[in-house]
Amino acid sequence: MTRPPLDSIRNIGIISHIDAGKTTVSERILYYSGETHKMGEVHDGETVMDWMPQEQERGITITSTATVCRWGGCWINLLDTPGHIDFTIEVERSLRVLDGAVAIFSAVEGVQPQSESVWRQADRYRVPRICFVNKMDRVGADWRATLRQMEEKLGARPVPVQIPVGAESHFAGVIDLITRELVTFGEADLGRSVQRRPVPAEHLAEADGAREELLEAAADFDDTILADLLEDREIAPERLRRALRTGTIACRIFPVLFGSALRNKGIQPLLDAVDAYLPSPLDLPPVTAQRPDGASVDTLPCDPKGPLCAFAFKVQSDEGRKLTYLRIYSGTVKAGAALWNSTRGGFEKAGRLFRMHAHKREPIDEAIAGDIVAATGLKEVLTGDTLCDPGHRLALAGLSVPEPVVSLAVEPRGVDDREKLLPALEKLQWEDPSFRVHEDEETGQTILTGMGELHLEVVTDRLGREFGVNVATGRPQVVYRETITRPVERREVYRTEFEGRIQGGEVWLRLSPLPRGEGVRVVVPPVEELGIPRELRDTVATSIEQACSAGCRTGYPLTDLEVRVTAVPFEPGITTETGVRAAAGRGVLLAAREGGVTLLEPLMNLEIITPADYAGKVLGSVQQKRGRVEGISVQGALETIRAQVPLAEMFGYMTELRSATKGRGTFTMEFARFEQAPSDLLRRFGLSG
Structure with a gap:
């Protein structure tokens, strides 16, 4: 593929509730854009985007998958995301780097719980969206009810740019309100041929009423349209699209289209809408990145000639090696280039670069601002890391990772499995920030923690299939949290002699319960106020955080409390980093026990x-x-x-x-x-x- 101009790129994702039709829409997009020559069906387990065996067997998307296609003059980097709540991290990290999204809703079920969740995630990252009401051919399809639910449940302003003709078994096509045409799709050629003709007389009144509402929405973003509307003058389709595009990019309106992906109806107009309404990388505000001093901020427009700044949003274990997905925000990266990891500190080398087509790769020599690509050779990079030019060090904002709530004990079945288990689990943790592993100190069991039963079921299945590790599993367990019920203050002193030298530390702490959902708040005064070296202050903060994550009575992490350091007395020659670390950690443990521990x-x-x-x-x-x-x-x-x-x-x-x-x-x-x-x-x- 030749490199497209930046203004023609659309970095988009498909988001929705499980079973609303995301993967079916993605497969049609690839088919009609000419990237594939056969439609893969979810129920047959033959889709391009759901390539993992676990996805094909269950008929659901488990991991976000990237691919590239072209539609007219538009170059689309497409991410198909899961709809199941257990794999919400895949949606989170995709939306973190996307410029736009297609939100799919079922015309039968309307706005479902996970529809709300992914919509809120998109709101958090201010991702412009267009909406596709799918399954118009299904019994019970009610598009008007779906629009009402979008307003009531999502607080959104849906703006239909089409209205459907018929519903359920009588769904025949859509009326394009911008061009005033009836659009139908050929049955004999799997919907490839799109016919446009004047709106039939029996649908004119409904179409005119809907078009009036569309014109009013467009007038909010273009005063000349408002003037023409008041004067009853004709408004060209291109002007309407420009106004709607302005409102969409501002996340103030959400154009709505209709169709039935399974029946091959409505996908080509959806692709036209992606081009018309969703932003290119040039249409969005520049990203901001922090300098190493933490005080100054750089503004980075999407410029291939600017300083390199890329975000690692996904890490995948590929035959034992890391494949890292990158969104390039600024600058250019070439295969073999030396990079600086601002998040972890240290140099990395991008061995080879690829444009991804699901699990297939297309080698490329370089990637520029606006691209979404994959790289090999980045050994220490994890999800949420920033990569930049070593001579111009910058750090982007990270990623919000949900807390896992279900745990499972696993034991290797044989000696070979025991040796392979921990390396395999480490690779799975590369991929999934919402998956955690730890060893139970009392039983010695390896404990897997994830977002739900299905999440952990897929993990154990992958251990066997991909890594050849056979494990026995216990019953899933709930991951609780500890907290305290009353404020408590404590002075903790630590003294020990090691190799002829006193290791000492003293910390004064105040622990206070917080309202539910507040998490852990560690408050450590600045170095000047404490009167200790900076490295000791950092040690105190780190030790407190570690102690909170370990809990104090049941082994579950502490939450909903504030740990405030009130003093760290310093004795030259006595106070050491080891001593302060021990005093802070033990102080939190004992103070929490005095604070009336309870379980959440x-x-x-x-x-x-x-x-x-x-x-x-x-x-x-x-x-x-x-x-x-x-x-x-x-x-x-x-x-x-x-x-x-x-x-x-x-x-x-x-x-x-x-x-x-x-x-x-x-x-x-x-x-x-x-x-x-x-x-x-x-x-x-x-x-x-």
Whole structure:
């Protein structure tokens, strides 16, 4: 592929709730753009984007996949992301580097829980979006209800640039409100041929009404359109698109299109909309990067001639070696170039560069600002690291990583498995920041911690398939948190003699409980106030953070507390780094125990979709699980139950729900917050209720 001009590049992702049709849309995009010559179907396990065996067997996307295609004069770097909440880190890191996104909604289910989650993630990174209401051919399709839910649940302003013609089995195509044409798709050639003709008379009134709303939305971003609208003058389609593009890039409106990806309808207009409304790298504000001194900030426009600055947003273990995905924000990187890792400190060498097509690679000599590429040879780089020119050191903002809430004990089955287990787990941790590994000090077991049962199931499956490590697993366990119930102050003194030298340290601490969801706040006064060397101050802060992550009674991390250092007395010749580290760590441990330790359990947001006939039985089961029902909504013959339920009660719930609804119920859940654990659980851990 020849290099495209920067203004023609679109770095976009496909985001949605699980089973809304992301991968099916991606496969059609590749087919109609000429990148593939056969449509892969999710139900056949033959898609290009879902290439992992685990994805093909389960019919879901597990890892975000990058590819490249061209549409007209537009060059699209496309990332297909998972919809399952267990793999939310894949969405998070993709949205961190994307310029735009296509949000897909099911016309039947509307705005579902994970739709809301990915929308909020996109809001956090201010990613412009267009929306595609899929499954218009399905029984129960209601596009107007979907638009209402976008307004109510997402707080968004959807602006239809099309309206569908027919629904369910009668879905025939769409009316383009900008060009005033009926658009249909050929049945005989898998939708390749797109026919445009005047709007039929029976649809004119509805189309004119919808176009009026479109013109009003466009007028908010172009005063000349407003003037022409008031004077009843004709407005050229290109002017409308420019105005809508302005509003979309500002994240103030979200153009909406309709179709049925499985029936090959609506994808070509969606590609046109990607080109028309989503930004190129040049359309977005320059990124900001910090200098090493931490005080000054550089503004980096998307310029291939600027200082090199790239963000590593994904690391993949590829046949035992690291393959690192990079978004280049500024400058140019060439194969074999020496780079500086600003996050970890140290030099790296980009051995080879590739443009990715799912799991296939196309070697390239260089990558410039605006590109999304992969590199080999970056040995110490992890997700969230910044790579830059060694002579112009810069650091980009990192990545928000969700806290894992489910753990699983694994044991190697044989001697060979024992030797291979830890190296394999290390490689899996390269890839996934939301996956953690530690050893239980009491049992010696290796504990895997992840986002949910499916997450850990996929990890153990990959251990066997990809790394040849056979493991036995225990029952999934909840990851709790410790906190304190009252403020406490403590003076901790440490003294020991080692190799003829006194190692000493003294730390004064004040621990205070914080409201739920606040996490750990470590407050260490500046060096001038403490009157100690900077390295000792940094040691105190690091030791406190480590002590909080280790917990004090049950081994679970501390949370929702403030640890404030009030003094670190310094005795020349006595106070050492080792002494201060020991005093701070032991001080936190003992102070927390004096502060009335209690346990917090993870609470999950649960949404169940069930036929109305079984709603009573489902509600009863939720209440038996200490669940709190927060709302019930009815859509046709289905009821949606929203509740909050402790995670400890939810293991194996899919089997229970299928039994209660004769296989017709589905549910999704995501982490909400930590909340006080019940007294019987506290007693089990030896804590007072």
